[in-house]
Amino acid sequence: MLYIVSTTGLCNLCCRYCGGSISEEVMPHEVQYDIEKLARLVGDDPDATVAFYGGEPLLRIPLISEMMEKLPAKRFVVQTNGTPLDELPQELLCRFDAILVSLDGRRHVTDTNRGEGVYDRVVANVEKIRPIFGGDLIARMAVSEECGIYEDVMHLFSLDFDHVHWQLNAIWASDDSWTDFGKWIYESYNPGITRLKELWLGEMKKGKILGIVPFQGIVRRMFFGGEGVPCGAGSTSFAVATDGRILACPICGEYEWNRIGELGKETVQSLRGRVGINEPCRSCDVYAICGGRCLFANREGHWKQEQFDLVCMTVRHLAREMRDAKKRIDELLKAGTITREQLDYPQFNNTTEIIP
Numbered sequence: 001m002l003y004i005v006s007t008t009g010l011c012n013l014c015c016r017y018c019g020g021s022i023s024e025e026v027m028p029h030e031v032q033y034d035i036e037k038l039a040r041l042v043g044d045d046p047d048a049t050v051a052f053y054g055g056e057p058l059l060r061i062p063l064i065s066e067m068m069e070k071l072p073a074k075r076f077v078v079q080t081n082g083t084p085l086d087e088l089p090q091e092l093l094c095r096f097d098a099i100l101v102s103l104d105g106r107r108h109v110t111d112t113n114r115g116e117g118v119y120d121r122v123v124a125n126v127e128k129i130r131p132i133f134g135g136d137l138i139a140r141m142a143v144s145e146e147c148g149i150y151e152d153v154m155h156l157f158s159l160d161f162d163h164v165h166w167q168l169n170a171i172w173a174s175d176d177s178w179t180d181f182g183k184w185i186y187e188s189y190n191p192g193i194t195r196l197k198e199l200w201l202g203e204m205k206k207g208k209i210l211g212i213v214p215f216q217g218i219v220r221r222m223f224f225g226g227e228g229v230p231c232g233a234g235s236t237s238f239a240v241a242t243d244g245r246i247l248a249c250p251i252c253g254e255y256e257w258n259r260i261g262e263l264g265k266e267t268v269q270s271l272r273g274r275v276g277i278n279e280p281c282r283s284c285d286v287y288a289i290c291g292g293r294c295l296f297a298n299r300e301g302h303w304k305q306e307q308f309d310l311v312c313m314t315v316r317h318l319a320r321e322m323r324d325a326k327k328r329i330d331e332l333l334k335a336g337t338i339t340r341e342q343l344d345y346p347q348f349n350n351t352t353e354i355i356p
């Protein structure tokens with residue numbers, strides 16, 4: 001199981017699609033529970049991954065250090081905006097299995113959304129930790145209208161990330177944050193996905209799997225199985241708020257449906273399956289691949305139906321491309337160019353939600 005632990009609701013940035021710190025009423029700025037309660041929950045699970053989250057989790061490095069001492073997790077992950085990465089002591093840095101750094105791609109794309117100078121600061125920190133950190137370094141993009149998916153993903157690979165993952169700035173943001181979402185999908189995003197897929201398969205013909213997480217996660221499901229929402233919210237992933245509430249999804253602590261328990265009162269077994277994906281996803285023809293994409297989006301009708309349908313068009317296009325890719329991957333497997341083991345990523349839920 002994945003336990004997403006918020007260390008604070010505070011953030012030192014104020015990104016366009018997010019708005020910065022979470023209000024104290026939704027997520028208190030300091031952890032208020034006894035860490036031993038969390039240690040008991042995690043300790044009951046022999047396959048536990050703890051991922052630090054926020055706000056900006058690295059604003060509370062001493063707390064993270066204490067938790068890494070006390071929580072008997074098999075793996076540790078952190079999702080950070082990257083600006084405080086240089087403050088993380090080397091001995092802590094090296095204990096992480098995966099570090100996800102928020103960067104939206106090229107300088108102008110990142111700075112438009114995250115603030116002037118953020119790109120340079122984060123890239124300098126990534127360059128600083130790369131020679132020291134031997135784990136999985138993942139770039140995490142929030143994709144907006146400024147983004148050219150092909151160009152920005154390729155740019156992030158040029159910065160020495162092992163993997164690149166992205167989420168569309170859709171549904172959680174207000175729909176007026178796009179000038180013309182449909183036009184962007186048909187003229188920019190979907191063609192960019194096709195181009196990326198061709199490049200991905202081209203690399204595979206040389207025996208190399210480029211770390212494009214949405215492609216890898218979908219193909220993994222095709223070869224190794226898996227069901228339900230790929231992020232695992234409410235089934236294999238639980239978020240622990242700073243006040244000890246246990247949530248299915250970490251981003252929306254204010255919704256009652258999302259509150260599934262309280263630290264100290266739950267076991268891993270009691271938490272599972274308290275909240276799940278509703279229609280229209282369960283009877284959708286691409287549900288086996290998409291899994292409903294995002295529990296929050298499925299539950300909260302923040303966008304009009306026609307806008308929701310546009311997001312689904314991106315999923316359908318991606319699913320089509322990956323079905324096509326699978327045929328060619330089968331041939332490469334048969335020819336021995338790649339092995340099945342190479343397709344097994346992510347091997348554990350590392351907080352990449354797979355479907356953008």
Ligand code: SF4
Pocket residue numbers: 280281282284285286287290291292293294311312315316
């Ligand atoms: S494509 Fe859309 S409707 Fe279908 S499962 Fe995914 S999110 Fe749900």
Ligand code: SF4
Pocket residue numbers: 231232233249250251293294295296297353
């Ligand atoms: S994909 Fe949606 S439900 Fe899953 S963690 Fe992200 S926001 Fe929450």
